[in-house]
Amino acid sequence: MHKKSVRIAVAALALTALLSSCGRGKLPQYDYEIDMKDYKSAVTVTDKAYLILVNKQNPCGEDYAPENISAVPSELTLYGKEVKLEANAALAAEALILELHARGYTDIVATSGYRDYAYQQILFNTYLGNEMAKHPGWTQDQCEAEVLSYSARPGESEHQTGLCVDLISINHPSLDESFAQNAAYEWLTENAHFFGFILRYPEDGEAVTGYSYEPWHYRFVGVKAATEIYEKDVTLEEYSK
Ligand SMILES: [Zn+2]
Secondary structure (H helix, E strand, C coil): CCHHHHHHHHHHHHHHHHHHHCCCCCCCCCCCCCCCCCCHHHHCCCCHHHHCCCCCCCCCCCCCCCCCEEECCHHHEHHHCCCEEEHHHHHHHHHHHHHHHHCCCCCEEEEECCCCHHHHHHHHHHHHHHHHHHCCCCCHHHHHHHHHCCCCCCCCCHHHHCCEEEEEECCECCCCHHHHHCHHHHHHHHHHHHHCEEECCCCCCHHHHCCCCCCCEEEECCHHHHHHHHHHCCCHHHHHC
């Protein structure tokens, strides 16, 4: 090798070492059961894009979609169905579920991830139809208000970012507050941040998040932000201020 190319190679090595020592690539002090080799760079992303805030006050556009999308391995999803997420969030969710399984919470799988605007529109309209059928005396506005207490309008769902995943137990495959009674839930509230996830809609957080308690819904923001959010005990809305 020429002297010059040796110097360039050394400089490149030094730069790589510098980059990996700050933020991305550095795992927190945590005793991982699984081998994090394939997940390390995904769970430790620090790009601002992972902090995007989507809620009723901050809708994302009809065309918003994650740049790279991949599927969570089907053996880690409910009935093997397709659950897609933004690529790094998908790897992080895979690591989180594998860790849960390694710690004995083998009933936990992913059930819902990325949903595009059109799909959310279909969901919203279906729920609205159900409420109108259930309450013939109500106006459309009243029915909409009811739907909005448990579902998002198209463009206002965090699922359109591809950065959140709904977890479920195969022993009780419905998304309701009983998930908080599952032994895995307590582990998740204390440890999900080591995989870059936060409990997005905590109990009693409705005034800030606009959503009632969702113990099953986890949002990926990367380990650094997730740890800060966990330690400060705040919501993403408060953290984003
Ligand atoms: Zn969800």
